[in-house]
Amino acid sequence: RGKEEASDYRYFPDPDLTPVTVCDEFFAEVKAELCELPAARRRRYRADLGLSYYDADVIVSQGDHFTGYFEQVARLCGDGKQAANWLTQDVQRELNGRSLGIDAFPVRPDVLGDLLRRVTTNQLTVKSAREVFEALLADHDAAHEEGRGADLSTARAEQIIVERGLAVVTDTSAITKVIADVIVRNPKPVADFKSGKQAAAGSLIGQIMKELKGADAKVVRQMLIDELSKP
Numbered sequence: 001r002g003k004e005e006a007s008d009y010r011y012f013p014d015p016d017l018t019p020v021t022v023c024d025e026f027f028a029e030v031k032a033e034l035c036e037l038p039a040a041r042r043r044r045y046r047a048d049l050g051l052s053y054y055d056a057d058v059i060v061s062q063g064d065h066f067t068g069y070f071e072q073v074a075r076l077c078g079d080g081k082q083a084a085n086w087l088t089q090d091v092q093r094e095l096n097g098r099s100l101g102i103d104a105f106p107v108r109p110d111v112l113g114d115l116l117r118r119v120t121t122n123q124l125t126v127k128s129a130r131e132v133f134e135a136l137l138a139d140h141d142a143a144h145e146e147g148r149g150a151d152l153s154t155a156r157a158e159q160i161i162v163e164r165g166l167a168v169v170t171d172t173s174a175i176t177k178v179i180a181d182v183i184v185r186n187p188k189p190v191a192d193f194k195s196g197k198q199a200a201a202g203s204l205i206g207q208i209m210k211e212l213k214g215a216d217a218k219v220v221r222q223m224l225i226d227e228l229s230k231p
Contacts, residue, residue: 002062017046045217049080058088066102069109076113106140107133112155120160123172128166135160155209167224169215171225175208179224182207193228201225 036044045056057069074083084208091112095105110219117131118124124132136152143150161167169175182192182204192200201224208220 003085007160008072035064045080049084050079051084055081055084055088059071062073062102066129069102071106073113076110077116077120079116080121080127082116086112090130106150107136108152111136111152111154111157115157123168124161124166125168125214125216127217128161128168131166131213132157132160132162135164165213169212172219175212175215175220175223176227178211179220179227182211183227190228199229215230 007102024227040091041060042053042056045051045059046053051059059067070083070087073087074080091102091105094100095102096222112133115124117130120125136157139156140150186204186207189200189203193204202220204224205217205221208213208224209217212220
């Protein structure tokens with residue numbers, strides 16, 4: 001810029017600034033060294049992972065550590081939307097309640113990613129996955145109170161699944177047996193359902209799901225209705 005009056009110089013004899021010419025190669029080099037910008041990351045999440053603009057914006061606005069955690073979970077579970085739902089709801093709720101940043105969250109992304117992979121491959125229901133997630137956090141809290149480290153590994157998650165019988169029940173004969181037992185024990189709700197009170201099936205489904213924690217509620221409901229609808 002050029003200076004003309006004394007006020008331009010603020011009364012100091014400072015010379016004019018010399019022109020600076022920057023070549024295209026320099027611009028390209030600087031651009032290549034930049035990290036992924038937020039707008040570009042939001043576009044990538046929407047295009048590659050199928051996220052809504054809202055979900056992509058919420059995740060990106062949490063910063064690089066959060067997006068790094070999210071991307072690892074999404075890669076491991078193979079479902080960006082599932083990962084986004086858990087990160088923006090379950091994980092974020094725990095972070096807020098514990099006043100933690102994602103870099104200090106006790107459940108690491110490889111463990112959560114493996115847990116959600118079990119959901120996407122129908123090895124666990126979402127409800128069962130949440131039970132495992134909460135059990136891992138309970139382990140951490142108990143260990144913290146006792147001043148010791150907690151095992152929050154994928155092996156520990158597997159142990160919880162086995163101990164609590166949370167794996168998805170794929171044996172329909174097992175479901176059929178429990179349905180038959182519940183029907184025998186509950187003649188009144190059965191009679192109510194057959195008389196047209198559809199809501200009566202709710203209590204029966206609840207009892208079945210209590211015995212078969214890993215069963216898919218939709219499958220159980222349909223099998224129960226099919227059984228109750230028989231002449």
